[in-house]
Every structure is written in structure tokens, then in C-alpha cells.
Amino acid sequence: xxxxxxxxxxxxxxxxxxxxxxxxxxxxxxxxxxxxxxxxxxxxxxxxxxxxxxxxxxxxxxxxxxxxxxxxxxxxxxxxxxxxxxxxxxxxxxxxxxxxxxxxxxxxxxxxxxxxxxxxxxxxxxxxxxxxxxxxxxxxxxxxxxxxxxxxxxxxxxxxxxxxxxxxxxxxxxxxxxxxxxxxxxxxxxxxx
Numbered sequence: 620x621x622x623x624x625x626x627x628x629x630x631x632x633x634x635x636x637x638x639x640x641x642x643x644x645x646x647x648x649x650x651x652x653x654x655x656x657x658x659x660x661x662x663x664x665x666x667x668x669x670x671x672x673x674x675x676x677x678x679x680x681x682x683x684x685x686x687x688x689x690x691x692x693x694x695x696x697x698x699x700x701x702x703x704x705x706x707x708x709x710x711x712x713x714x715x716x717x718x719x720x721x722x723x724x725x726x727x728x729x730x731x732x733x734x735x736x737x738x739x740x741x742x743x744x745x746x747x748x749x750x751x752x753x754x755x756x757x758x759x760x761x762x763x764x765x766x767x768x769x770x771x772x773x774x775x776x777x778x779x780x781x782x783x784x785x786x787x788x789x790x791x792x793x794x795x796x797x798x799x800x801x802x803x804x805x806x807x808x809x810x811x812x
Contacts, residue, residue: 644666644667645664645665645666645674645683645811646664646665646666646667647664647665647795648662648663648664648665648792648795648796648797648811649662649663649664649665649671649715649795650662650663650715650716650717650792651663651717651781651790651792651797652717652718652719652781653678653719653781653782653783653790654719654723654751655719655721655723655766656723656785657678657783657784657785657786658677658678658785658786659675659676659677659678659751660675660676660677660678660790660797660810661673661674661675661717661718661719661725661751662674662675662676662717662797662811663713663714663715663716663717663727664811666685669711670711670712670713670714671713671714671715672685672686672687672688672714673685673686673687673714673717673725673727673749674686674811675725675751676797676810676811678783678786678788678790678799678810679786680799680808680809680810680811683811684751684752684753685753686725686749686750686751686752686753687714687727687749687753687756697709701734707734707735707736708734708735708736709733709734710731710732710733710734710742711731711732711734712729712730712731712732713729713730713732714727714728714729714730715727715728715730716728718765718766719765719766720748720763720764720765720766721764721765721766722763722764723750723751724748724749724750724751724755724763725748725749725750725751726746726747726748726759726763726765727746727747727748727749728744728745728746728747729744729745729746729747730743730744731743731744731745745758746758746759747759748763779791779792779793780792787801787802788800788801788802790810791807796809796811797809797810797811798810
């Protein structure tokens, strides 16, 4: 009976958490990359739930779209609840390291992490590709060639800046925010509000 009651409470907390946050809010940008055609920026960002998802925005700051939705995952809501109460023994799913492929898709890493009494451990890394509109998510294969300038994977260094020659803009990451600076301007603007 106590076990059933505990499950009902956890289920209620999960449903309450799912309905009580803004799914379109970017809390903190982790890393980013400009598309090969220099029209879009793919980035991973921390969501209000506490995990990271992949987002895409036009280089002028319009058409912001979250293309993965692991912040809707029950395991991430349980992780948020457990973390808040300083409990251990939970799993968390993060989507990280977006890199554009030569055919205009976005490759990224799905990282499953276990938090327990011994610390934080990576359980698995899976590599996926997805269209910039969030459709057709599938496992990454050798045919998915990346148009990368850095090694693909969680051990690669984070980008801090990148340039679009086509649009004559610099995009850079500072203080967990994506900024854009047009040629000739001295005051940067936030790319993602």
C-alpha cells in the first residue's frame, strides 16, 4: 500500500511539473554551431526542467524552435524533483553538441546520466540526426557526414564564437547567452531572448 501511495505521489509531482514550466524558455546556452548555409544557428540549452535540449534559430534571431523535447521526459521530471530534495539514484537525459551535417540535418549526442550515492556516471551516449524543423529523428550513421570544424562528441571543446561571412555577423557565447554582432556595430544584441 505504501509503495502504491509513493508511486501516486511521484506521478502527481511529474504531472504537476510538466504543466508548471515554460517549455519555450532557454535558461542557459551550452554550445552552438552556425549552419553550412549560414542562415541558422543550432544550439543546446538548459531548460527550466534542468536538462539540455537542441534548439534552432535563424541568424537574425527569429523562428526560435526547440527540436528535441527531453524536458517532457518523465525521467527528467523525476530527476528535477529528486535534485530539488537532494535525493540520489535517478537518471537524466540530455541532448548536447549539435553539429550540422553536409545535407542540412543536425547531428547531436543523447547522453544518459545516472546520479547515485557514488556520484554521477555516464550510462550511454547515442548519436542522432534530425531535420532543423524537428522532424525525422533517426540514429546517426556513417553516411551522415558532418560539416564540422571540430571533433564530434562530448569531449570536444565548446565553441565561444563563429562568423557568418554571408550575413556579415559574429555569433558568440558569453555568460551563457548567445550574442550577435553585426559588422560595423559596437553593441552586441542577444540572439536568443
